Amino acid sequence: MATNFWTSSHYKQLLDQEDVDMVNPLDKEKGITLEDFKLIKIHMANYISKLAQNVKVRQRVVATAVTYMRRVYTRKSLTEYDPRLVAPTCLYLASKAEESTVQARLLVFYIKKLYSDDKYRFEIKDILEMEMKILEALNYYLVVFHPYRSLSQLLQDAGLNDINMTQVTWGLVNDTYKMDLILVHPPHLIALACIYIASVQREKDTTVWFEELRVDMNVVKNISMEILDFYEGNRMITEDRISAALNKLGFRS
Amino acid sequence: MEKYEKLEKVGEGTYGKVYKAKEKATGQLVALKKTRLEMDEEGIPPTALREVSLLQMLSQSLYIVRLLSVEHVDKAMNKPLLYLVFEYLDTDLKKFIDSHRKGPNPTPLPPSLVQSFLFQLCKGVAHCHSHGVLHRDLKPQNLLLDQQKGILKIADLGLGRAFTVPLKSYTHEIVTLWYRAPEVLLGSTHYSTGVDMWSVGCIFAEMVRRQALFPGDSEFQQLLNIFRLLGTPSEEQWPGVTSLRDWHVYPRWEPQNLARAVPSLGPEGVDLLLKMLKYNPAERISAKAALDHPYFDSLDKSQF
Numbered sequence: 001m002a003t004n005f006w007t008s009s010h011y012k013q014l015l016d017q018e019d020v021d022m023v024n025p026l027d028k029e030k031g032i033t034l035e036d037f038k039l040i041k042i043h044m045a046n047y048i049s050k051l052a053q054n055v056k057v058r059q060r061v062v063a064t065a066v067t068y069m070r071r072v073y074t075r076k077s078l079t080e081y082d083p084r085l086v087a088p089t090c091l092y093l094a095s096k097a098e099e100s101t102v103q104a105r106l107l108v109f110y111i112k113k114l115y116s117d118d119k120y121r122f123e124i125k126d127i128l129e130m131e132m133k134i135l136e137a138l139n140y141y142l143v144v145f146h147p148y149r150s151l152s153q154l155l156q157d158a159g160l161n162d163i164n165m166t167q168v169t170w171g172l173v174n175d176t177y178k179m180d181l182i183l184v185h186p187p188h189l190i191a192l193a194c195i196y197i198a199s200v201q202r203e204k205d206t207t208v209w210f211e212e213l214r215v216d217m218n219v220v221k222n223i224s225m226e227i228l229d230f231y232e233g234n235r236m237i238t239e240d241r242i243s244a245a246l247n248k249l250g251f252r253s
Numbered sequence: 254m255e256k257y258e259k260l261e262k263v264g265e266g267t268y269g270k271v272y273k274a275k276e277k278a279t280g281q282l283v284a285l286k287k288t289r290l291e292m293d294e295e296g297i298p299p300t301a302l303r304e305v306s307l308l309q310m311l312s313q314s315l316y317i318v319r320l321l322s323v324e325h326v327d328k329a330m331n332k333p334l335l336y337l338v339f340e341y342l343d344t345d346l347k348k349f350i351d352s353h354r355k356g357p358n359p360t361p362l363p364p365s366l367v368q369s370f371l372f373q374l375c376k377g378v379a380h381c382h383s384h385g386v387l388h389r390d391l392k393p394q395n396l397l398l399d400q401q402k403g404i405l406k407i408a409d410l411g412l413g414r415a416f417t418v419p420l421k422s423y424t425h426e427i428v429t430l431w432y433r434a435p436e437v438l439l440g441s442t443h444y445s446t447g448v449d450m451w452s453v454g455c456i457f458a459e460m461v462r463r464q465a466l467f468p469g470d471s472e473f474q475q476l477l478n479i480f481r482l483l484g485t486p487s488e489e490q491w492p493g494v495t496s497l498r499d500w501h502v503y504p505r506w507e508p509q510n511l512a513r514a515v516p517s518l519g520p521e522g523v524d525l526l527l528k529m530l531k532y533n534p535a536e537r538i539s540a541k542a543a544l545d546h547p548y549f550d551s552l553d554k555s556q557f
Contacts, residue, residue: 096299097306104295128296132325135297140323142306 013141013183015074020180024077027249032078036245040078042178043242044069044087047114051091054110055102059174060146065094066177067144072137074183081133082251084120089130097142104128119251146182147173147191154191158209160199168198172227179230185223189215193223254326254336257285273341282341283321290333305335307386311410315557316377318342318397318408339408344400346370346456347393354463361517367460368522368552370396370405372544374453376557377407379540382446386410391452392432393459430475431455431465435486436534438476440498447534450543454529461515461522477503483530484508491532521548 023037032040045066052062068090072081088107095102104124111120151173155161172194176182181190192215199206210217257274263284264271272285290301305323312320324336353362374396381388388395388410395409434451436444458466467482469475480486485506486494494500511530512523525548528538538546 092296093302096297096302099299099303101295101299124294131296132327135302136325140305140309142302143310 013071014186015183017180017184020070020074020183022074024073024079026077026079030079030250031248032245036248037073037078039237039242039245040083041070041073041180042237043246044083045178047084047087048091050114051088051107051110054113055091055095055106057091057095057100057102058098060148061091061094061098061100063146063148063174063177063182064098064144065091067146067182068094068134068138068142070180070183072134076137078249081130081137082249083246084251085122085126085130086134088122089127089134092127093131093134093142144182145187147176147187147194150188151191151194154188154195158195158206160195160204160206165195165198165202165204168202169194172197175230176227178234179226181223181226185219189219190223192220193227196220196224197227254324256324257283257338259285284318284339284341286337286339288335288337290335301335305337307384308337308410311381311384311386312339314377314380315404316373316380316406317410318406342397342399342404342406344398345394345408346396346398346405346460349398349400350393350459350463359463361463362460364517364519365552366403367457368549369403370398370460371453371457372549372552372554372557373405374407374456375540375543377405378449378453379544381407381410382449382540387446388449388452390432391449391456392429393456396456430469430472431467433475434534435476435479435532436497438472438479439494439500442498445534446539447537450529450537450540451534453540453543454526457522457526457529458515461518466514472499480504480506482509482511482514483532486532494532519548521546521550524548 021034021037023032023034027037048065048069049062052065065087069083069086072086072090073083088111092102092104092107104127107127108122108124111122114120148170151169152161152166155165155169169191173191176190176194192210192213195206196210198204210220256277258277260273260275260282262270263273270287272287274283274285275281276283288301290297308320309323311317319340321338321340324338325333326336327333350362353360374391378388378391388407390409391407395407397406397408398404399406430438432452432455434444434448437448455466467475467478469478480503485503488495511527512518512520515523515526518526525538525543525546528546529543531537
């Protein structure tokens with residue numbers, strides 16, 4: 001939507017990792033741990049992607065929706081804001097903000113198709129009500145900057161813009177939305193971390209190129225480590241663990 | 254909305270009523286701008302969403318009136334409303350210029366103040382343009398002033414972006430044409446940041462003259478006013494002008510000496526004004542470039 005990250009509200013909204021990792025007291029009472037919290041957010045990010053594939057919106061809309069969802073939970077509890085409703089509503093809101101509106105009834109249709117479970121069943125009016133609540137939780141800040149734009153510019157600059165590297169790094173960036181990186185780091189550093197991982201993996205020598213960029217390589221490497229740690233831990237995520245975490249919240253059962 | 258006590262209606266903005274109000278808890282004065290939300294089966298209209306979030310983003314600049322919060326009011330019987338809560342500034346450039354023209358002892362605006370106001374205006378416009386947002390309705394009424402601190406801020410912004418510039422506001426008050434760029438008046442549909450720079454030029458001249466540079470009361474009159482001073486534009490000067498939708502055959506006026514319209518302005522000021530009032534929108538100076546114009550050399554920029 002906008003062009004200048006450094007003067008944007010997104011830049012001014014970057015958070016510290018500790019703030020992002022704060023489990024809301026209301027959720028803590030229900031026994032939600034930081035691990036549970038992260039699991040639920042991963043699950044909801046996946047849910048948003050699945051829904052988005054069905055209603056056919058661009059990856060950018062997915063990225064914006066996931067960012068909204070993650071921002072909401074830095075301020076609101078899972079207990080009061082049922083993630084199973086927040087996730088599709090964030091997609092709904094992001095589709096409007098990114099100028100590719102998806103009809104609410106279409107979302108409701110695909111939610112039913114994806115989940116037969118009653119706990120996921122919501123009507124149009126639930127989505128519209130939650131839309132207003134999310135807007136307020138976001139304090140009407142809807143502009144989000146993503147790593148995609150810097151990614152293609154940076155790849156080109158590094159002379160790495162072949163199809164293979166583009167696909168690998170693009171996929172890595174998509175996966176970063178399973179973490180809270182977008183809330184903590186400027187998007188171009190996330191893009192650089194993805195290029196760093198891909199170039200190590202593909203044995204491309206980018207040392208000189210990275211040295212010439214005037215960025216803090218420690219931050220880039222830390223982000224890379226976080227992404228690699230995520231892949232490591234991702235193997236352990238099972239449906240059971242997710243259900244167990246969601247069951248602690250005990251909605252409408 | 255119980256947090257605020259409405260004090261008085263201060264204006265009819267193009268898009269809704271504006272109230273002066275006080276935040277009860279702090280005593281802080283604010284401007285409340287009421288916006289009706291035309292909700293339908295698809296919730297909040299995307300246009301309203303984008304506008305509010307753009308405003309939220311742009312109002313981070315010192316030269317844009319600050320949006321303090323957004324209040325959503327949803328009473329069962331009525332249409333939902335959004336109240337935009339802005340910082341309150343005590344006057345606007347129109348009232349300020351008026352006070353220097355009318356009254357017991359009219360005096361020109363001090364040249365250093367004109368310079369400072371214009372610089373701040375260009376800063377604000379550059380900020381909007383760098384975010385891809387056109388204001389499209391810049392005029393002295395929309396420039397709020399903090400008289401004591403000598404600060405100028407752009408208001409009434411963002412809410413116009415999704416619409417075409419209206420001829421009549423929702424209250425049927427005629428929207429002024431005085432600051433409207435010739436390409437808009439001639440029905441161009443592909444206009445850009447140049448439309449705002451034209452308005453900036455008209456406002457610059459008005460601060461110097463204490464009266465409007467081109468006070469027209471119809472679109473046709475407005476064009477004639479412009480042509481009489483700057484000459485009727487030609488294809489050489491402005492390629493494509495004669496194919497614009499509302500172009501007609503006009504009398505062929507020769508350009509007058511612009512300096513005579515702003516007699517108290519020095520040569521550098523006149524040069525900057527000329528660059529803001531270029532017919533060809535592509536040649537018109539940008540807000541960012543204007544900030545580096547020699548006219549501002551004598552300004553202490555460290556204060557901004």
